[in-house]
Amino acid sequence: MNAIVKLASLETKMFFRDRLSVFWTFLFPVVMIWLFGSMFVGDNMSQKAFAEYFVPSWIGVNIVTTSFFTLGTVLTNYRETGVLRRYQSTPLQPWKILAAHTFQGTVIFAISAVLLLVFGMILYDLTLPTYIGSTLLSLLISILAFFPFALFLTSLAKNAQSAAAISSLFLNLMLFLSGATFPLEMMPTVLQYAAKILPLYYVIQLLRGTWTEAPITEYGFEAAVLIGIAIVFVVLAVRFFRWSGK
Amino acid sequence: MESVISVKNLSKNFGVTRAIKNLSFTVYKGEIFGIIGPNGAGKTTTLEILEGISVPSGGDVEVLGLNPSKQLRELNKKIGVQFQATSIQKKMKVKEALDLFSSFYEGPTQKDYLIDLLGLREKMNVKFDDLSGGWKQRVTLALATLHEPEILFLDEPSMGLDPSARREMWSLIRLLRDRGSTIVVTTHYMEEAEQLCDRVAMIYSGQLKALDTPRDLLNEGVADCLAINSAELSREYLLSLPGVERVEHEQDEFKVYCDDQQTTAYHILTHCQEKGIRLTGFKFEKGSLDDLFVQYLEKEKIG
Known part of the structure; x- marks a missing residue:
């Protein structure tokens, strides 16, 4: 147990040592909200309606960027530079490494989520989620689904470049097809179905829903899909953990 | 053990x-x-x-x-x-x-x-x-x-x-x-x-x-060698001495690999003294694993 706590706190501490990456990680989502705000807020959409639509979406997108770009990239780099290889000859088990990085990712994600929330409240009259307990629970499920999903997919990459390629592909697909940026209703039926294959769709349904409409109990199907993804990919990520790029 | x-x-x-x-x-x-x-x-x-x-x-x-x-x-x-x-x-x-x-x-x-x-x-x-x-x-x-x-x-x-x-x-x-x-x-x-x-x-x-x-x-593996500097010695002479396995030769420097350094040294020194051949350097050298290694690799190439 001690090893997980030590590793988790060290990894988190080391993330904040890299000032530049801290700056960009937290600036990006806020800038995106501001950009979309200047596009959409106007005659058709009030500030509050915009915020209630886009802030939960971008919090969802942030789970994706954190899981692929922060966690996935870090572990791929560790795999390439032999950091994981070094662990392989100690009694440290793979699940502890994954758990420690999940903790690190959760801290980084939580900070950017709070930033988005505060930014939305100040600029666009956003209020706290109506069913705040449900929203927090939804976030937890989403993290547990996405972190192992991204950790497993990026572990298939041979090196940092291909991990970045995998990550960009998934991020872009999900950005445009999950309703995070453009409302799904604008899209052809085929794409609306395609959206439902992507896990981010369910995250965003849960977050938007619990923010304004109803508690999580009304979103049993969405929650179940994410829990299913979580179970499958935790098993895959631990079982097929790769210590080195070879 | x-x-x-x-x-x-x-x-x-x-x-x-x-x-x-x-x-x-x-x-x-x-x-x-x-x-x-x-x-x-x-x-x-x-x-x-x-x-x-x-x-x-x-x-x-x-x-x-x-x-x-x-x-x-x-x-x-x-x-x-x-x-x-x-x-x-x-x-x-x-x-x-x-x-x-x-x-x-x-x-x-x-x-x-x-x-x-x-x-x-x-x-x-x-x-x-x-x-x-x-x-x-x-x-x-x-x-x-x-x-x-x-x-x-x-x-x-x-x-x-x-x-x-x-x-x-x-x-x-x-x-x-x-x-x-x-x-x-x-x-x-x-x-x-x-x-x-x-x-x-x-x-x-x-x-x-x-x-x-x-x-x-x-x-076992490496014969120790004598490092000799001389402008007048010939490789053929050195190879003709008993107990000499091989001779490496580069300009004035000879490396004579032999079973018994002292006996070979005696032969060479006596010969040179008698014939008036001038030696500018004469040294007993211990073989190293490096030499042994090179020797194994060479055997490999020949075999």
Whole structure:
């Protein structure tokens, strides 16, 4: 147990040592909200309606960027530079490494989520989620689904470049097809179905829903899909953990 | 003597490449066992099989009574490994690394002892990436020995170190052996094998070529030589002397490899004295593992 706590706190501490990456990680989502705000807020959409639509979406997108770009990239780099290889000859088990990085990712994600929330409240009259307990629970499920999903997919990459390629592909697909940026209703039926294959769709349904409409109990199907993804990919990520790029 | 590692008829294939062919040896408790050979000879692959990271294609391997690739977790509690090309997190401080790796092992570690022994106290707050090569080696050596491992595997421990740092590294390794660890070390520096190892296995293209103490290897394998400088000596004359195996010749310098240095020296000196041949240099030279190595490689080419 001690090893997980030590590793988790060290990894988190080391993330904040890299000032530049801290700056960009937290600036990006806020800038995106501001950009979309200047596009959409106007005659058709009030500030509050915009915020209630886009802030939960971008919090969802942030789970994706954190899981692929922060966690996935870090572990791929560790795999390439032999950091994981070094662990392989100690009694440290793979699940502890994954758990420690999940903790690190959760801290980084939580900070950017709070930033988005505060930014939305100040600029666009956003209020706290109506069913705040449900929203927090939804976030937890989403993290547990996405972190192992991204950790497993990026572990298939041979090196940092291909991990970045995998990550960009998934991020872009999900950005445009999950309703995070453009409302799904604008899209052809085929794409609306395609959206439902992507896990981010369910995250965003849960977050938007619990923010304004109803508690999580009304979103049993969405929650179940994410829990299913979580179970499958935790098993895959631990079982097929790769210590080195070879 | 108690054996801690036993390897029988080990082989390892990577696709069609046969990296290791029918390798057998035993390592005894408390010795410094060297695995030497040129780059690409199969040293690191052998080490990785012993460490349980790599699965052998054939043969039997037993390390501390365990099957390394099948009982890796159990083995990892008892062994320490210093890899050739691994790193720890760049932004991790020395203090943090020692703390972290200590937490991987149950029970107390010899962290404080190692900090003093390796002189790490002054570097505790330095990030790993900011350390020089020699200090990095010290830190990774400390990480490998925190839990007082029964066997310590070192892959090219003095690679990239300057001569004085290399000597310090040797004395540290000897000290760790004296504290009870068995040490398996790979190197391509023959000098290192000669100075450091109790026994040496010489590997070339995945096969064991020789296995003995450095001294015995040298005694059997390499004829010692006489280094002579003279403008007037002929190679043919030197080769005609009894007991001379071969003569290397470059400009005025001759290297005469022979069974008995003293007798051959006597012949040459008498001959030169009688004929009035002028010698400008005359030296007894001990053969080194380097020479032995070259000799094996040459045999390989001829055979």
